[in-house]
Amino acid sequence: MQRKTTMLRFHQLLKTSPPCESQAHALSSPIPCHRKASMWVPVKHKSSGGRRPKRKVYHRVHELDKVMDFQKKPALILQLKSIIQSQKHQSLLLRDLEKEVGFVQKWNFMAAIEKYPSIFYVGGGNRTPPFVTLAEKAKKVAREEAEAKDLMEPILVKNLRKLLMLSVDCRVPLENIEFIESELGLPNDFKKSLLPKYPEIFSVKEVNGKLYLHLENWDSSIAVTAREEQLGGEGISAPSGLGNKVRISKDGNFLGPHAFRMSFPAGFRPNTSYLEQLERWQKMDFPSPYLNARRFNIADPKARKRVVAVLHELLSLTMQKRMTSAQLDAFHSDYFLPSKLLLCLIKHPGIFYITNKGARSTVFLKEAYDGLNLIDKCPLLLFNDKFVALSGRREINSCKTMHSP
Numbered sequence: 001m002q003r004k005t006t007m008l009r010f011h012q013l014l015k016t017s018p019p020c021e022s023q024a025h026a027l028s029s030p031i032p033c034h035r036k037a038s039m040w041v042p043v044k045h046k047s048s049g050g051r052r053p054k055r056k057v058y059h060r061v062h063e064l065d066k067v068m069d070f071q072k073k074p075a076l077i078l079q080l081k082s083i084i085q086s087q088k089h090q091s092l093l094l095r096d097l098e099k100e101v102g103f104v105q106k107w108n109f110m111a112a113i114e115k116y117p118s119i120f121y122v123g124g125g126n127r128t129p130p131f132v133t134l135a136e137k138a139k140k141v142a143r144e145e146a147e148a149k150d151l152m153e154p155i156l157v158k159n160l161r162k163l164l165m166l167s168v169d170c171r172v173p174l175e176n177i178e179f180i181e182s183e184l185g186l187p188n189d190f191k192k193s194l195l196p197k198y199p200e201i202f203s204v205k206e207v208n209g210k211l212y213l214h215l216e217n218w219d220s221s222i223a224v225t226a227r228e229e230q231l232g233g234e235g236i237s238a239p240s241g242l243g244n245k246v247r248i249s250k251d252g253n254f255l256g257p258h259a260f261r262m263s264f265p266a267g268f269r270p271n272t273s274y275l276e277q278l279e280r281w282q283k284m285d286f287p288s289p290y291l292n293a294r295r296f297n298i299a300d301p302k303a304r305k306r307v308v309a310v311l312h313e314l315l316s317l318t319m320q321k322r323m324t325s326a327q328l329d330a331f332h333s334d335y336f337l338p339s340k341l342l343l344c345l346i347k348h349p350g351i352f353y354i355t356n357k358g359a360r361s362t363v364f365l366k367e368a369y370d371g372l373n374l375i376d377k378c379p380l381l382l383f384n385d386k387f388v389a390l391s392g393r394r395e396i397n398s399c400k401t402m403h404s405p
Contacts, residue, residue: 058346059265061353063371064364068357070372074388076112077119081142081387084120084134091133094122116391141387148383152185155378156194159184159317161201162222164215166310167334168293174204174211176330183318183327185380223290225309226316231257250275252350254282260312261367262350281305289313293336308348310335312365315352319378321368324360 083100084092098106113120119138124130134142160177163184164170177186187193195202195213203214252262252270259282264270270278286305287296293310296303314331315321329341338344345352345363353364368375377385 091131148379151379170215171212185319263366315365321365
């Protein structure tokens with residue numbers, strides 16, 4: 001039902017809304033492709049002399065759809081590991097499993113316990129009630145988690161600081177941080193275990209009856225986006241007149257300091273008009289996402305392109321470079337995001353991808369993935385891959401990892 005509602009909203013937005021704030025009409029006019037690899041989206045057009053109205057297509061990226069399917073088993077294994085480790089004696093009575101996960105989910109966890117004896121060991125019997133704990137090999141791997149968390153701490157502090165720097169008032173409701181804590185990689189008790197360690201950076205204050213996480217000190221050295229860091233690594237850091245000489249390629253990519261990396265879905269074949277509009281957009285400079293949004297008029301095309309950069313940076317701060325649409329929408333007022341956020345994301349199919357696989361619609365930063373695989377993995381994700389690999393699941397480690405600053 002939730003997926004149907006999301007898709008209905010999806011259709012209504014494309015049917016009734018004006019173009020996204022960041023591109024002209026031509027940037028939202030893809031060429032139709034095969035039906036099985038895309039989704040038809042009806043859009044009203046002016047009468048064309050009896051011809052059928054054009055239809056717009058939202059092209060599917062099947063690899064990213066599969067990412068959502070493939071995460072189910074690892075998520076189950078890692079959740080059960082955490083539950084077991086949270087117990088006083090590092091073991092859980094099977095009769096108490098329902099109290100932890102609920103009646104329905106209990107059976108999924110029971111199936112996992114039975115299916116993966118290399119990870120979960122079941123003991124007890126006779127007068128001892130049956131219990132589950134980690135198998136010896138799993139315990140050995142689990143000890144490496146402490147090291148991964150130590151490596152994560154400076155990354156978390158930096159990313160959390162940047163998250164606050166992106167906001168218009170350098171503060172974000174604490175409930176919003178909690179809403180995305182797993183996406184950021186924050187520990188469940190980050191309010192007690194992390195924030196008090198850095199009083200010179202973070203503080204929690206009440207504003208109008210609501211708790212906010214405040215930024216105490218601005219750091220200009222980290223007010224650099226992931227997009228700019230990537231361009232810097234490629235030797236592109238400042239305008240040099242190059243943009244007037246190099247034309248955009250058919251895949252939408254352009255060599256320039258203001259360009260975004262594009263990855264069009266299979267079957268999406270932009271025409272010349274589209275590419276010309278996209279080339280102008282890629283060349284256009286825009287204010288940094290770390291400048292206060294109040295300084296800009298949203299009607300300005302440069303300010304609209306800045307909104308795309310804010311969304312790009314927000315997704316870049318997460319571990320897996322993805323968030324649910326509800327999580328993104330939670331930051332609407334903190335970052336002055338457009339009122340029709342979903343439409344804005346749809347209008348940039350080369351940068352963002354929305355999948356309705358799973359319980360909630362999820363927004364991916366496309367450049368962060370190579371097929372099914374996340375390109376850059378933080379220490380915690382690398383540990384998770386190693387632990388889940390005990391189940392026999394073959395994980396392809398990325399060629400690059402995130403390092404602490």
